[in-house]
Amino acid sequence: MAARRPRTAPEHESDDDSYEVLDLTEYARRHHWWNRLFGRNSGPIVEKYSVATQIVMGGVTGWCAGFLFQKVGKLAATAVGGGFLLLQIASHSGYVQVDWKRVEKDVNKAKKQLKKRANKAAPEINTLIEESTEFIKQNIVVSSGFVGGFLLGLAS
Structure with missing residues (x-):
């Protein structure tokens, strides 16, 4: 039975080469994609809830608003x-002049x-x-969920 030797890191020509390790999860927490699009003022909702929760909250409230808007609009x-x-x-008929x-x-x-x-x-x-x-910029995820829900509420 042959014995295995532990692998060693390959030796570099010089020790002057240093690389920075980039932690992508930490980078993603600090640099949200909407910060690049809409500025650094991300609203408080962004930090409290996950993106899925924000979309669901916006979608449900948007659907309710759209549904009520549709019913009230038809009535009016x-x-x-x-x-x-x-x-x-x-x-x-001659009743009104x-x-x-x-x-x-x-x-x-x-x-x-x-x-x-x-x-x-x-x-x-x-x-x-x-x-x-400014409100929409700060709450872009909830706002987009609201718009989608509103359109679905109008259609239902």
Whole structure:
């Protein structure tokens, strides 16, 4: 029976060569992929829960919101459409007389007021958009799960 000799590390030509050992798990913990895409401000949710948990939480809340949005939207559309239908039937039957010139005048007046208010509200809207963008950047995984769930909720 032949005896085995323990393997020894091959000798290098010089001992000056030194290599740095890179621990990829530690690197991955410190450098998330979304940090490179969306900046260093990863939100608190990112550090508390796993990615799968975040996607599930976002997906479930998104599905609930989408489902409710769909149901409320259908109800609102039915109410508005039914109201217009009843108004037209009443108008054609002679129960209601509509002064269309007055309606046109009121609509034009409302348009002018909306234009004035829209110019004043622009900074508030910009601030809201910036805050929303920052929130989405900080919680990108939950936000993407929410969007997916919302679309599924609308479809169901």
